Amino acid sequence: DSSAALDQQEVFNKERAYKETMAYRILMDHQQHEGDQDLRIKFDALTSHDITYVGIIQTAIASGLDKFPIPYILTNCHNSLAAVGGTINEDDHVFGLSAVQRFGGVYVPPHLAVIHQYMRETMAGCGKMILGSDSHTRYGALGTMAIGEGGPELVKQLLGRTYDVQRPEVIAIYLDGKPKHGIGPQDVALAIEKAVFKNGFVKNKVMEFVGPGIEHLSMDFRNGIDVMTTETTCLTTIWRTDSNTKEFLTLHGRGDAYKELNPGDVAYYDGLVKVNLDEVESMIAMPFHPSNVYTIKEINEGGRDLLAEIERQAVEQLDNKSLSLQLPEKHFDGKLHLDQGIIVGCSGGLYENIMQAANIVRGKSVGSGRFAFSVYPSSQPIYLELMKNGALVDLMSAGAIVRTAFCGPCFGAGDTPNNTGLSGRHATRNFPNREGSKPGN
Structure with missing residues (x-):
């Protein structure tokens, strides 16, 4: 009846209910403009790593930068181990340190933390917004709306401008x-x-x-x-x-x-x-995208026929349509076999993930054949805790190589597998040319 409809209307008001999401409230707390459709956002903190911060800071300096107006965290987790022609990596780090000494901010030396774990441990907080020049800038689980963007958006924030976007x-x-x-x-x-x-x-x-x-x-x-x-x-x-x-x-x-x-x-x-x-279920993303997902049971039961179809679809995405990835050859004895295993980065190198890996391999061996197993704790505090509780002993006794905090395997700059090698990576992605050599393109 009409009275019931009126009661329902009073209970649910769409425009009012739009404003009751956590996202709306946080966005409005950072809005620098009248209204709630055209957003003009200022962030609480910025973060960049050593592949991106040099260009960002140089551009800001050329545009009149005199100090960092909000905390700007410069980590050195990308250009750390991947030597690319002479001294370029360490020169980047010296530039980053000099920028922090001149303009403020925080400098995180190489090997101490991957960018996003550092931000989780030291900067994220409930109701905050953080902008980073790395695609995986995400701290939502800690109550922080974090966005990954290109360098020009960070330059704008450094110069007191806003991040402009439709709600x-x-x-x-x-x-x-x-x-x-x-x-x-x-x-x-x-x-x-x-x-x-x-x-x-x-x-x-x-x-x-x-x-x-x-x-x-x-x-x-x-x-x-x-x-x-x-x-x-x-x-x-x-x-x-x-x-x-x-x-x-x-x-x-x-x-x-x-x-x-x-x-x-x-x-x-x-x-x-x-x-x-x-x-x-236990899932695995096959080449060449994290959405190309199967259960591990499907892969093992599908055998060589399924892997041949996955390879056909994968090669279609590459420039050279005649390449052979030799995926079907990786299936024998009823299971998919890997040439390499990597646990790394802002998604894989977390404390609990590595503890579970240590529990699995304790008292066992990965062997001395082709299989290679590397573990990258995502920050020095995590590394220290794994050292204190003996987990590193379990991993290394089983044949794992434990490395420092480094994002390299996420973008093809560390533990690159051999041609036709199949690498299982507890990491963020598996794009073409991100992880692996590319003979003949």
Whole structure:
């Protein structure tokens, strides 16, 4: 009847409910302009690594920079181990240090942290916004809306300008249930990517993580999912926060950076992805995109025929259509076999991931044949904790090579596999020419 319709109208007001998402509130807190459609955003902090910060700072200097107006963190995790012609890497680092000494900011020496783990441990906080010149700038699990952009957008922030964008749509990522034993954050992330990448469901939108499943996930688990959202093509992310978030920030000496974030009682979203965590299987992304996802069971049971089809589709993406990747040859004794295993970076090199790997290989050996196994803890504090609790002993006794914090394997600058070698990487992506040699293009 009309009275019931009126009551319903009073309960749900679409325009009001739009404003009850966590994303809307944080964006409005950083809006420098009247209205809520055309956003003019100023960020709380900036971050760059040693492939991007030189050009950004030089451009800003040429445009009149006299000091960094907000904290600017310069990490040295990309040009660290990949020598490219003479002294270019170390010259970049000296430039970065001199810039911090002149303009302010924070300089993180080589090998101490990958960019995003440093930001999680020292800068992210609930309700903040951070802009980074790296695609995987994502700290949503810590209540921070972080965006990865090209260098010119950081230059604008350094010069007091704004980040100008239409207010993005917000998609709820509703997590329910609890992951099964042996299921990790990358499995969940890959399952989401498979569902939303090809149809563009979250492209340039905010992924807002809600639902009862969040409480069953540790902070490392949440961070591992969160940083992989870059591969969905979303703009940024934000998560509900809780006691796990508070504990993480407190342990890192920043308890005051915590506040509880939740959507309002009635919040309106532009779409929803429901993730049943208890149904997620062990996943693997095959060449050449993180959305080209199969369960590991499918790969093993599909055998050489499935791998031949995966190779056919993969080669179609390459310049040389006559290349042979020899994927089918990697399947024998009923399973897919690898030539190399890597655990690395802002998604793989997290404490819990490496602890699980250490538990798996304890008392075993990776052998002295073709298989190579490298582990890169994502920060020196993580490295130290693994050293103290004996996990590094388990890994190294099994034949793993434990390296310093470095992003290289994520962009083809470290542990490059041999031609036709198959590398299994607990990392963010598997794009063509990102990880591996390219004979004959």
